[in-house]
Amino acid sequence: MTFKQAKEIVERLELAELSLRNSFDSMDHARRSLDDSVIQQKKVLKQLPEKDKKISILYLIIMLNIGFIAGLFVGKYLL
Numbered sequence: 001m002t003f004k005q006a007k008e009i010v011e012r013l014e015l016a017e018l019s020l021r022n023s024f025d026s027m028d029h030a031r032r033s034l035d036d037s038v039i040q041q042k043k044v045l046k047q048l049p050e051k052d053k054k055i056s057i058l059y060l061i062i063m064l065n066i067g068f069i070a071g072l073f074v075g076k077y078l079l
Helices: 003-078
Strands: none
16 A cells, blocks of 8 residues: 555545534434424423413303303393
């Protein structure tokens, strides 16, 4: 093996090492963003039952108001 061939092999190895480092950095960044998204999903899943209960209460309040308004119209025009 000549010195020139050895130098080319070393350069190829250096390029391969740089590409591997870049790949590992990209994978690490993707893993961190995935972890962040999983944490956000857990927060959302925790809040769903509370929000569902609030929406049910608001729906009940709206129905009571509609019933009250309908009662006012019935009382005003029928009595």
